[in-house]
Amino acid sequence: MTEGLTTGNLPDEYQQLIDSVADFARTVVAPVAAQHDEEHSFPYEVVAGMAEMGLFGLPFPEEFGGMDGDYFALCLALEELAKIDQSVAITLEAGVSLGAMPIFRFGNAEQKEEWLPQLTSGEALAAFGLTEPDAGSDAGGTRTRAELAGGDWVINGNKQFITNSGTTISKLVTVTAVTGVDARGKKEISTLLVPTSTPGFTAEPAYNKLGWNASDTHPLSFVDARVPEANLLGERGRGYANFLQILDEGRIAIAALSVGAAQGCVDESVRYAKEREAFGRPIGANQGIAFKIARMEARAHVARTAYYDAAALMLAGKPFKKQASIAKLVGSEAAMDNARDATQIHGGYGFMNDYLVARHYRDSKILEIGEGTTEVQLMLIARDLGL
Incomplete structure (x- = not known):
């Protein structure tokens, strides 16, 4: 590629x-x-x-x-x-x-x-255990700890908002934990593989979410959960740095998902605007509706171009951090903006959960939050610009 x-x-x-x-x-x-x-x-x-x-x-x-x-x-x-x-x-x-x-x-x-x-x-499914009640974008807030004892890592702490962590086919959670203090006196964060069958590991009851209702999301708790020392993933002390690399790649994937949501709203709006009649003609014949859908299509196209660009750089082995943040930023905003416009175009029907655009309206907000908030993406882009 x-x-x-x-x-x-x-x-x-x-x-x-x-x-x-x-x-x-x-x-x-x-x-x-x-x-x-x-x-x-x-x-x-x-x-x-x-x-x-x-x-x-x-x-x-x-x-x-x-x-x-x-x-x-x-x-x-x-x-x-x-x-x-x-x-x-x-x-x-x-x-x-x-x-x-x-x-x-x-x-x-x-x-x-x-x-x-x-x-x-x-x-089987595996989950990614990074976020905690007091630590999301701020790694310094990580409180989950893992200590070596008798050839095992003994893990204590909590994670939250963890996807795919509580299904019957969820078999593994990769967890960041504080494993000591580095030479600068800062927390040493490492990554551990924790099978879901581990005693002391619990996937707590699922969240009651605004959207993504068919995806599996749980808070997790670890109470003296023991895994072998060999379950260290990667180099000790590199856990957070490695997860940041995973998140850079993941932002391209979330951008692609966002583009799908944005395009889905376009497709549903075009179909509805052709079928729904008011005052003797399809509502899509009115410029107020047609121009709104045209803007929706433009947003989806621009966002798609952004994630294509980031993916091409990644696959070519070139730096892509800024482009991934741009793709995630414009993609998630396109999804949310298009969902809002699609709901408006559908009128009262758009407020009914039976309609796809209503689900997109509820689902799309998390795209501006998960795997790095909009504000984090802006920070990363600004930092790349030397600001």
């Missing part, structure tokens, strides 16, 4: 992936999305379908059970899924970029051999 990815001019293998995932989203995801949203139930049958298609293995080599694709392929799949159901899309995104990717990037041979085949096949 090289730089210069452009919309409407993708290689055949990418277009074939788009077509197959779009068909899956229409025929498998769409019929059950509203029910899972209303019931706050995890869509196991949809996840099984994604696993059968190989979506959880898209960016991983065949030697680990993957599809030997790349990160851009994952992004394309996320965009198509998010047009229909953001909960399904975030389940895939978190399972791949936050669950399996840290092991692929930083794990040793034994850790990869043990965990990656389960995760790339979709047989």
Whole structure:
């Protein structure tokens, strides 16, 4: 893969992936999305379908059970899924970029051999345990601790807002914890692999969320949870730095998901504007509606171009941190703005949860918060500019 990815001019293998995932989203995801949203139930049958298609293995080599694709392929799949159901899309995104990717990037041979085949096949899900009640963007607030005792890490603390951590197929949580003090007197933060079967680990009752109701999200607690010393992931003291690298990549994936949400709102609004009549003609014949939808399409296109650019740089091995932040910023804002406009276009129907645009309205807000808030993205962009 090289730089210069452009919309409407993708290689055949990418277009074939788009077509197959779009068909899956229409025929498998769409019929059950509203029910899972209303019931706050995890869509196991949809996840099984994604696993059968190989979506959880898209960016991983065949030697680990993957599809030997790349990160851009994952992004394309996320965009198509998010047009229909953001909960399904975030389940895939978190399972791949936050669950399996840290092991692929930083794990040793034994850790990869043990965990990656389960995760790339979709047989199991892994979660990414970074955020705490007092520590999100601020790593210095990390309070979860891990101490070596008798050849084990003994973990105590809490995590919150952790996706894919409490399903029946959730098998692993990668956790950041304070493991000591570095030479500068600051907290030494390392990363540990904690199987969900570990005594002392508990996925607390699921959150009652505003949106993403069919995705699995829990607070986690660790009370003298013991894992072998060999469960250290990567170099001791590099846990937070490694997670920041994972988040840089993940922001491209969230940007792609956001573009899917933004485009889904365009597609629904175009359909509705052609069908809904008022005063003897379709409402799309009115410039007030047509121009609003045109702006929505422009937002989605610009945001898509931004994540394509960031993905191309990443795959070319070039610096992409700023471009990932830009993509995440404009993508999440496009999703939220388009959801608001789509709801307005649909009028009273847009306020009904049976309509896709209502779900997008509720779901899209978290895109401006998760995996780095809008304010964090602005800070990173400004820092890159030397400000």
